[in-house]
Amino acid sequence: MKIAVLPGDGIGPEIVAEAVKVLNALDLDIEMESAPVGGAAYEAAGHPLPPATLKLAQEADAILFGAVGDWKYDTLDRPLRPEQAILGLRKALGLFANFRPAICYKELTHASSLKPELVAGLDILIIRELTGDIYFGQPRGRRVATDGHFPGTEEAFDTMRYSRPEIERIAHVAFQAAQKRGKKVTSVDKANVLETFQLWKDVVTEVGQQYPDVALDHMYVDNAAMQLVKEPKRFDVVVTGNMFGDILSDEASMLTGSIGMLPSASLNDKKQGLYEPSHGSAPDIAGKGIANPLATILSAAMMLRFSLGQEAAAQKIEAAVQKVLADGLRTADIYSEGTTRVSTREMGDAVVAAL
Amino acid sequence: MKIAVLPGDGIGPEIVAEAVKVLNALDLDIEMESAPVGGAAYEAAGHPLPPATLKLAQEADAILFGAVGDWKYDTLDRPLRPEQAILGLRKALGLFANFRPAICYKELTHASSLKPELVAGLDILIIRELTGDIYFGQPRGRRVATDGHFPGTEEAFDTMRYSRPEIERIAHVAFQAAQKRGKKVTSVDKANVLETFQLWKDVVTEVGQQYPDVALDHMYVDNAAMQLVKEPKRFDVVVTGNMFGDILSDEASMLTGSIGMLPSASLNDKKQGLYEPSHGSAPDIAGKGIANPLATILSAAMMLRFSLGQEAAAQKIEAAVQKVLADGLRTADIYSEGTTRVSTREMGDAVVAAL
Numbered sequence: 001m002k003i004a005v006l007p008g009d010g011i012g013p014e015i016v017a018e019a020v021k022v023l024n025a026l027d028l029d030i031e032m033e034s035a036p037v038g039g040a041a042y043e044a045a046g047h048p049l050p051p052a053t054l055k056l057a058q059e060a061d062a063i064l065f066g067a068v069g070d071w072k073y074d075t076l077d078r079p080l081r082p083e084q085a086i087l088g089l090r091k092a093l094g095l096f097a098n099f100r101p102a103i104c105y106k107e108l109t110h111a112s113s114l115k116p117e118l119v120a121g122l123d124i125l126i127i128r129e130l131t132g133d134i135y136f137g138q139p140r141g142r143r144v145a146t147d148g149h150f151p152g153t154e155e156a157f158d159t160m161r162y163s164r165p166e167i168e169r170i171a172h173v174a175f176q177a178a179q180k181r182g183k184k185v186t187s188v189d190k191a192n193v194l195e196t197f198q199l200w201k202d203v204v205t206e207v208g209q210q211y212p213d214v215a216l217d218h219m220y221v222d223n224a225a226m227q228l229v230k231e232p233k234r235f236d237v238v239v240t241g242n243m244f245g246d247i248l249s250d251e252a253s254m255l256t257g258s259i260g261m262l263p264s265a266s267l268n269d270k271k272q273g274l275y276e277p278s279h280g281s282a283p284d285i286a287g288k289g290i291a292n293p294l295a296t297i298l299s300a301a302m303m304l305r306f307s308l309g310q311e312a313a314a315q316k317i318e319a320a321v322q323k324v325l326a327d328g329l330r331t332a333d334i335y336s337e338g339t340t341r342v343s344t345r346e347m348g349d350a351v352v353a354a355l
Numbered sequence: 356m357k358i359a360v361l362p363g364d365g366i367g368p369e370i371v372a373e374a375v376k377v378l379n380a381l382d383l384d385i386e387m388e389s390a391p392v393g394g395a396a397y398e399a400a401g402h403p404l405p406p407a408t409l410k411l412a413q414e415a416d417a418i419l420f421g422a423v424g425d426w427k428y429d430t431l432d433r434p435l436r437p438e439q440a441i442l443g444l445r446k447a448l449g450l451f452a453n454f455r456p457a458i459c460y461k462e463l464t465h466a467s468s469l470k471p472e473l474v475a476g477l478d479i480l481i482i483r484e485l486t487g488d489i490y491f492g493q494p495r496g497r498r499v500a501t502d503g504h505f506p507g508t509e510e511a512f513d514t515m516r517y518s519r520p521e522i523e524r525i526a527h528v529a530f531q532a533a534q535k536r537g538k539k540v541t542s543v544d545k546a547n548v549l550e551t552f553q554l555w556k557d558v559v560t561e562v563g564q565q566y567p568d569v570a571l572d573h574m575y576v577d578n579a580a581m582q583l584v585k586e587p588k589r590f591d592v593v594v595t596g597n598m599f600g601d602i603l604s605d606e607a608s609m610l611t612g613s614i615g616m617l618p619s620a621s622l623n624d625k626k627q628g629l630y631e632p633s634h635g636s637a638p639d640i641a642g643k644g645i646a647n648p649l650a651t652i653l654s655a656a657m658m659l660r661f662s663l664g665q666e667a668a669a670q671k672i673e674a675a676v677q678k679v680l681a682d683g684l685r686t687a688d689i690y691s692e693g694t695t696r697v698s699t700r701e702m703g704d705a706v707v708a709a710l
């Protein structure tokens with residue numbers, strides 16, 4: 001089994017190093033190879049996703065990804081900015097199914113902005129379509145407006161779109177995930193305004209008929225943004241498009257109060273996957289040794305489960321993370337009085353010891 | 356001064372009746388005329404926005420709007436559904452500037468999902484562009500896909516777009532609003548992915564240079580959805596496009612825990628405006644006399660301020676609402692132990708008495 005390790009920018013290298021340490025401690029037959037990505041790759045090779053990095057990723061069974069981005073690249077032309085690496089990988093590998101769990105750990109409930117009774121035991125799985133929608137639709141660009149309110153002036157535009165098979169395959173992913181959990185899917189759309197999401201709603205409804213054991217409901221995206229705040233535990237699996245999923249998955253992860261704990265997976269139809277923490281590159285704390293490596297370590301567990309068929313090893317990592325939390329170890333982002341503050345490396349070491 | 360009164364569906368008629376009562380009690384020189392809209396208009400005239408209703412709205416100085424929508428119209432063709440009335444009014448009257456305050460009233464802080472210290476004293480103004488973006492962009496529809504992942508299959512599509520003058524005028528509205536408040540504007544975009552919002556960001560930045568007394572920052576929409584949960588009080592004025600504004604303004608109003616209290620205004624460049632509560636038509640409680648009329652009453656106050664130049668009367672209404680809250684009067688949605696539960700009508704009467 002071959003893993004491409006792409007640490008990236010900011011705290012990426014530090015947190016990925018701890019996940020690699022945990023994987024090594026499991027004594028599996030895994031080959032790991034690293035390559036630069038994002039701003040680091042721009043510095044090293046003039047492009048956020050250099051051909052060698054892309055090739056490594058394409059040939060691997062899975063990608064362990066840190067994070068990309070830094071304010072200092074904000075002035076680069078868009079195709080050279082760090083985030084193009086992640087968009088490029090999604091597109092090149094066809095990683096259409098993004099899994100974003102929003103879990104509130106018992107020990108960390110108090111860290112949420114929400115009242116404890118609203119988030120205690122929270123366990124939502126947001127499934128975001130990742131290769132379609134307005135992220136990749138053509139045409140897009142700038143032009144002179146020919147209609148609208150101000151014809152003759154400069155306008156910018158993008159194309160939102162989904163085809164029937166694209167919606168079908170992500171719907172199947174969602175219903176199958178729900179079958180293994182709470183047996184409930186909420187499909188989020190804006191069918192009252194958008195043609196794209198009227199088709200989305202129609203197709204998800206059709207696919208749902210093949211899963212009579214799963215309850216399906218539909219919610220407009222504005223209402224979903226509200227219900228996540230009002231009563232997050234009403235959700236089990238949420239499935240939505242790329243743009244709405246970007247917004248709602250971030251909102252949901254922030255509800256837990258501990259985004260430093262949340263992993264993610266992005267899979268294609270061959271179960272090849274990219275695994276990364278839900279949080280970003282946090283350049284402000286990079287190099288200080290205080291970042292929380294647990295989201296990345298839990299992403300490695302997802303990788304073992306989804307792409308490498310190593311369920312037992314995945315569970316071992318998850319149990320070890322549970323244990324370090326129960327033992328009161330905390331990085332700065334989740335620290336509270338009465339617990340023990342540890343560094344990035346100490347947290348990684350503690351997980352290895354708990355395996 | 357002429358006001359078009361459009362009560363609409365669900366609880367619309369009940370709450371609008373109370374706002375009309377308050378306006379009448381002020382003894383201003385106002386002429387009010389009612390017309391059906393939404394599902395009620397579909398029933399009465401076969402269309403959610405009949406020509407007579409549109410004409411009345413166009414000729415009025417302001418529109419007092421209740422709410423539209425009911426599950427029972429979900430199966431109608433899209434052009435006949437209730438929400439087309441509100442989209443049609445926005446478009447026909449050019450109501451491009453939507454003001455959505457998210458205010459947490461001292462007496463109601465406990466009703467928020469968020470911990471009290473995070474929302475006590477919250478006062479955000481979300482300014483949403485309301486006549487552009489993917490809501491109205493052409494072309495849109497269904498077709499056979501010619502490229503993308505599944506060429507040859509059915510796809511649905513929509514067009515996102517903004518022209519430079521559309522962005523300029525809403526940016527001016529936001530900066531001028533900020534000058535009267537906390538002197539801070541946060542512009543929300545997705546410039547890292549969308550051409551439309553790269554132009555948005557560029558133009559807002561340019562316009563911002565004309566307002567050196569206002570601090571401007573830029574935030575990606577996914578991050579904004581998170582920061583609203585994490586630290587809502589960091590915001591003063593938030594300005595964004597139609598689609599992102601739909602999502603974020605609803606998220607922000609739910610943060611306050613008392614969406615039944617929140618008014619909204621939608622203005623054009625002639626200060627003609629549509630005023631409506633931020634909440635919906637709530638068909639489940641329609642006709643029971645328990646809906647909260649305060650958001651609508653406060654919308655009437657915004658109407659007096661923005662469209663009718665009656666600042667003193669607006670303040671009188673707002674002070675009266677403060678007084679009934681301080682007196683402990685509560686409709687069911689904001690009731691808590693130790694306060695006095697009142698009906699829709701009793702709440703309206705109490706505001707009139709407090710004027």
Ligand SMILES: CC(C)[C@H](C(=O)O)[C@@H](O)C(=O)O
Pocket residue numbers: 083086087246547548577
């Ligand atoms: C960096 C950006 C392009 C990306 C996205 O919008 O998809 C990020 O926000 C994410 O959610 O992974």
Ligand SMILES: CC(C)[C@H](C(=O)O)[C@@H](O)C(=O)O
Pocket residue numbers: 192193222438441442601
């Ligand atoms: C009813 C719907 C078309 C509308 C919108 O999306 O604008 C509503 O959600 C709103 O925010 O006023």
